[in-house]
Amino acid sequence: MAKARDLNTLSVDQLDDELVKLKKQQFNLRFQKATGQLENTAQVRQARRDIARIRTVASAKRAEAK
Structure with missing residues (x-):
């Protein structure tokens, strides 16, 4: 999966x-x-970490938008 810096572009x-x-x-x-x-x-562990990474980036973007 993508790294956090790649997710920031989404x-x-x-x-x-x-x-x-x-x-x-x-x-x-x-x-x-x-x-x-x-x-x-x-793969189970990697999926769990990818989910956490996406949630972190999404919450930061939502906080930034406020």
Whole structure:
């Protein structure tokens, strides 16, 4: 996923769209892990960190807009 400096170029709406996409990915990864189909378990951790990164950038942009 992109780094925070790359995410700064996106608008808040684009960040929200990306967040929804990552939340779906996280759900699918958790489901695969529970059923034993997930080979690379590090993907769960990476998805979680990407979600946190997007939320941080989006909240900073919203605070900046106020």
